[in-house]
Amino acid sequence: GQQLNQSPQSMFIQEGEDVSMNCTSSSIFNTWLWYKQEPGEGPVLLIALYKAGELTSNGRLTAQFGITRKDSFLNISASIPSDVGIYFCAGPNGQNFVFGPGTRLSVLP
Amino acid sequence: EPEVTQTPSHQVTQMGQEVILRCVPISNHLYFYWYRQILGQKVEFLVSFYNNEISEKSEIFDDQFSVERPDGSNFTLKIRSTKLEDSAMYFCASSEVAGGSTEQFFGPGTRLTVL
Numbered sequence: 001g002q003q004l005n006q007s008p009q010s011m012f013i014q015e016g017e018d019v020s021m022n023c024t025s026s027s028i029f030n031t032w033l034w035y036k037q038e039p040g041e042g043p044v045l046l047i048a049l050y051k052a053g054e055l056t057s058n059g060r061l062t063a064q065f066g067i068t069r070k071d072s073f074l075n076i077s078a079s080i081p082s083d084v085g086i087y088f089c090a091g092p093n094g095q096n097f098v099f100g101p102g103t104r105l106s107v108l109p
Numbered sequence: 110e111p112e113v114t115q116t117p118s119h120q121v122t123q124m125g126q127e128v129i130l131r132c133v134p135i136s137n138h139l140y141f142y143w144y145r146q147i148l149g150q151k152v153e154f155l156v157s158f159y160n161n162e163i164s165e166k167s168e169i170f171d172d173q174f175s176v177e178r179p180d181g182s183n184f185t186l187k188i189r190s191t192k193l194e195d196s197a198m199y200f201c202a203s204s205e206v207a208g209g210s211t212e213q214f215f216g217p218g219t220r221l222t223v224l
Binding site for chain 1: 140200211218
């Protein structure tokens with residue numbers, strides 16, 4: 001089946017720093033979704049990407065749909081403490097989505 | 110802003126008991142899903158549901174699982190005879206159109222603990 005990998009697995013950054021994480025797949029996708037999950041809560045959709053090369057922003061977050069259609073990147077600028085959480089990428093697998101293992105972000109004040 | 114809701118937020122049950130997890134999808138959405146997340150692991154697809162029938166299911170969704178839309182608003186997941194390994198967060202999601210080409214919106218989850 002479809003496999004997604006995310007890197008890094010976890011990261012510790014200082015408040016104010018920029019963050020970059022990526023997601024790669026074993027096959028071509030036509031959609032990428034980025035979610036954030038905080039402890040004990042459900043995944044919250046951050047950004048949806050539908051076209052190769054597409055660059056989409058949502059506040060301090062920017063995500064790109066890789067040209068090869070096998071990867072996607074999420075950047076967070078000027079991180080703040082509430083950015084803490086696990087960031088998941090997801091790609092379509094039939095009518096459902098397959099999720100990556102997540103990147104756990106910790107922001108140090 | 111419309112959202113997916115789930116009840117209960119936490120369910121504790123004895124092994125072998127039946128549980129029903131409830132979800133109210135976003136009102137104009139037509140496609141509904143259940144996902145599972147074992148503690149510390151990634152989110153895994155269980156089942157998708159459209160037009161009152163299952164459209165896709167994973168290998169996790171075996172005969173002990175069933176889904177139902179008993180009325181116009183609720184969408185339920187039943188686990189017939191719970192096992193210890195069913196302990197996980199269960200998330201309901203919904204989407205306006207078929208899931209592979211559009212966003213899915215998740216509920217806050219039900220934490221199921223099987224003792």
